[in-house]
Amino acid sequence: MTANNKQNTSNTKRSTDDLIDNAISKQNDWLENRRAYTRSFLKKFNAFTEEKQQTKDTKKDNEKSKVLKNYWFPILCALIVVFIAIWVAFIRINHTPKFVLVPEVPVQVTKPRNEIKVPEFDIVRIEKDGGIVIAGRWLANNTISVMVNGRIIATQETNPYGEFVYAPQHKWNAGNYTIVLVGGEPEVKSFEKVFVYISENGPENSVSLLMTKDGSTLLQMPTVLNDNDLTVSKIDYLSTGRIVVTGDGMPRLRVSLSLNNEYIGFARVSDHKHFGLGADVGELKTGQEYSLTIRMHDGDGRTVSSVTQKFTMPEMTGDDDTYYTVRRGDCLWIIARNFMRRGILFSIIADRNNIKNPDLIYPNQLLQVPINTK
16 A cells, blocks of 8 residues: 555545534533533422412411401300300209299280280080070170170170180070170171080080181080981982982081982081981983982091981882972072082073072971972
8 A cells, every 4th residue: 555545544534423423512501501501400390389389378378367367256256155155064963053933924914815816716615504605705895795696695894814604594496596796886796706516405405516618617516416406307319310309407517418328428417407418320221129218427527427328129100300499598500510510600500590699598398399490
């Protein structure tokens, strides 16, 4: 190899080493700059995080101080209540004296019931000896009258508490009585009325009931019933398959109707002891025997009397009308309901009998009742 070739080779090797050294130097410089940038970024990030945390802690401290500032009074009251409870439970009990002086309390006097606007009934009782007791309330130290069947029979004074009791010396005769209280100064009648039925069989068969705008309430039930306290006066079977039973019972009690021991309906006895009950029974076969039972029930629903009528069904005549004798306490609405199923049909009965005023009918008046209105 010649001297020139050796020299060129050495020059080439040197220039290559220089390139490598420069590259390494630049890479080291780049890494150093990268490290410096990273350290600067981390310092700034740590400073920012610490500042945020300090801000958050400061905010919490401010909120705590604000809560204490706004709610210091309720907290103080709660602490006082707790302290009082501890004092009562542990300290005061241990220091309670064995003897306590109680100041004298004046006797409280019940005030009169001056707020009562109308006279009121307390009791109406029929005694065993046949007498009657009526008690009630009205304005204190005022006059009150007892009105029976529209006629005042007694007047007396109420006591300082507004109470009164009336007990006539004579016994009342058998019959129906409607009792009303009439207060004086100013004169005003009681809203309530008491209906009393004195039985011919004695006080144990009598009834008294309180009548209000909301209905009636039994005050006294009969303790003994006789056979004539429930009677059946008429049984009608109509061509429409409807049966109508009329009779007498104890006023205001409930009567039920059963055909061959199958319940078919009920009604209430009127204040005048009469009842009428209509029910659909379907077709009854001619010549077949049937058993019709009417039961009377007390205020608790117990049977107190019953009447059973057995009959053999006769052949129907096919008449379109039937006849009914008006009894005291009847109205065309009830008659239409019993015979024609609907009370609203009372006008048909009024037209058939030339009755100008449907509200005005008379006892013992014979009415022609159309039973087929189709």
